[in-house]
Amino acid sequence: MKCSLASIVFMACTTCVWPFAHAKSLPLRELGAGAAVVSFPDYRGSDKQRNYVLPLPYVVYRGEMLQIDREKVRGLLFKTERMELDISVNGSVPVRSNNNPVRQGMPDLDPTLEIGPSLNYLLAQDSQRHKLALKLPLRAVIASDFHHARSAGVLANPQFDLDVSITQGWKLGLVAGTLFGDRRYHEYFYSVVPQYARAGRPAYDAPGGYSGAQFIAAASKRFDQFWVGAFIKYDNINHTAFGASPLIERRSNLAAGFGLPWVFTQSVQRVQATE
Numbered sequence: 001m002k003c004s005l006a007s008i009v010f011m012a013c014t015t016c017v018w019p020f021a022h023a024k025s026l027p028l029r030e031l032g033a034g035a036a037v038v039s040f041p042d043y044r045g046s047d048k049q050r051n052y053v054l055p056l057p058y059v060v061y062r063g064e065m066l067q068i069d070r071e072k073v074r075g076l077l078f079k080t081e082r083m084e085l086d087i088s089v090n091g092s093v094p095v096r097s098n099n100n101p102v103r104q105g106m107p108d109l110d111p112t113l114e115i116g117p118s119l120n121y122l123l124a125q126d127s128q129r130h131k132l133a134l135k136l137p138l139r140a141v142i143a144s145d146f147h148h149a150r151s152a153g154v155l156a157n158p159q160f161d162l163d164v165s166i167t168q169g170w171k172l173g174l175v176a177g178t179l180f181g182d183r184r185y186h187e188y189f190y191s192v193v194p195q196y197a198r199a200g201r202p203a204y205d206a207p208g209g210y211s212g213a214q215f216i217a218a219a220s221k222r223f224d225q226f227w228v229g230a231f232i233k234y235d236n237i238n239h240t241a242f243g244a245s246p247l248i249e250r251r252s253n254l255a256a257g258f259g260l261p262w263v264f265t266q267s268v269q270r271v272q273a274t275e
Contacts, residue, residue, distance in 0.1 A: 027266040032058030034226070034261030039254075042095045043109065043189050044212060044235045046102075047249035050093070058227060058261035081122075088118035088137035090157075094145075102247050106196045109189065112152055114139035123160075130164045135177075141185055153185030155211070173218040179211035181241075186211065190245035201246045209241030230258040 036056040042048045079085075094111040097103035116139035125131040137159075141152040159177025166172055186206035197203040213236045220229035233255040237248070 025270045028061070028269045028271050029267040030058070030060040030263055031265045032226070032261045032263035034058065034259060036257055036259035038257035040093050041235075041253040041255065042100050043092070044253055045190070045237050045245070045248035045250060046095075046100065046253070048100050056259045056261050058263060083122070084120045086118055086120065088114075088116055088135075088139055090114040090137075090139060102201065102249060105198070106192070110143040110145045112188075113142045113144065114155055115142070116140050116154075130162065132163075133161045135159050135161050141188075143188060151184065152188040153182045153208075155182075155185055156180045157214075159214075168221075170219060170221045173216070173220075175214070175216040175218075178213050181208060181211040183208040186242045190242040190247050192246060204245050204247075206242040206245055210239065211242075212237040212240050225264075226260060226262045228260050230256075232256045 034056045036054045037052070038054065039049055039051045042050065091114055092109075092112045095103070095109035097106045097108050103109075116137060118135055118137035120136070121134045123132045123134055135158070136156075138154065138156050141155055142149050143152040144150070157177055157179050159175050162174045164172045164174070183206070186208055190204070190206040192201055192204045194203040215234045215236075216231060218229065218231035220227065235253045235255070236251065237243070238251050242248070
C-alpha cells in the first residue's frame with residue numbers, strides 16, 4: 001500500500017470514530033482534489049525542517065465496513081456501543097542523508113508506512129458538543145523506496161483523543177499520547193552502525209522502549225464545495241530509550257500543515273452517516 005505525503009499529513013489529524021450528532025443522509029462517495037502546505041522535521045529529534053507544497057486528494061467513502069475520509073482509511077473489524085476495533089494507518093517522510101549534516105554518508109531514510117489494529121474506547125460523549133476516546137493502535141512499520149520493502153519494527157501509540165464541535169460548523173481535534181517502539185524501529189532512525197561512525201558520530205545501537213510523547217491540535221470545516229483543514233503537532237523525545245543517539249540534535253519538534261481540497265463529484269447513492 002502506497003501512502004502519499006499529503007495523506008500522512010492529514011492522518012496525523014485523525015479524530016475519534018464516534019459521531020457528534022445523529023446520522024443523516026450523505027453521499028456514499030465523494031471525490032475532490034486540492035493542495036496542502038506542510039512543514040516537517042526530517043525525523044523526530046532532527047534539527048532540519050522541510051517545507052512542502054503538495055497535491056491533496058479528497059476521497060470519501062462511507063461504506064458499512066470500509067470508511068475513507070479526509071482523516072484516515074478505516075477498515076472496521078468490530079464494533080459495540082463504546083468500543084471499536086479498526087485498522088490504523090500512519091507514516092513518515094523520506095530523508096536524503098546527504099541533505100542532513102548529522103547523517104552525511106549514511107543510507108537515506110525511505111518513507112515508512114505504519115499499519116495495524118487500533119482498539120478505540122469511547123470514554124465520554126455529548127452528541128452535540130464533544131467526544132473523548134482512548135485509542136490503542138499497534139502498527140507494523142514498513143520502509144520502502146517503492147521498489148523494495150522491508151520491516152522497520154513495531155510502534156505502539158496509546159493516546160487520548162478529544163473532538164469538540166465549536167461554532168458555525170468548525171471542528172477541533174486534540175490528541176495527546178505516548179509512543180513505544182521496538183529495537184528495529186529505533187534502529188532504523190537512530191542507530192549508527194560502526195562502518196558509518198566518524199568523529200562526532202560514534203557507533204550507536206538504539207534499544208527498544210519509550211519513544212516520546214506527541215500532542216496534536218487540528219481544526220477543520222466542510223463548506224458546500226470544499227473542505228479546509230489545518231494541524232500543528234508537537235513532539236517531545238525527552239527520556240526516550242534512544243536518547244543517547246548521536247543523530248539527535250534537539251529534544252522537541254513542531255510539524256504543521258494546511259490543506260484546501262475542492263469537492264468536484266458526489267455519488268447519487270446516499271447512506272446514513274455523519275460528517
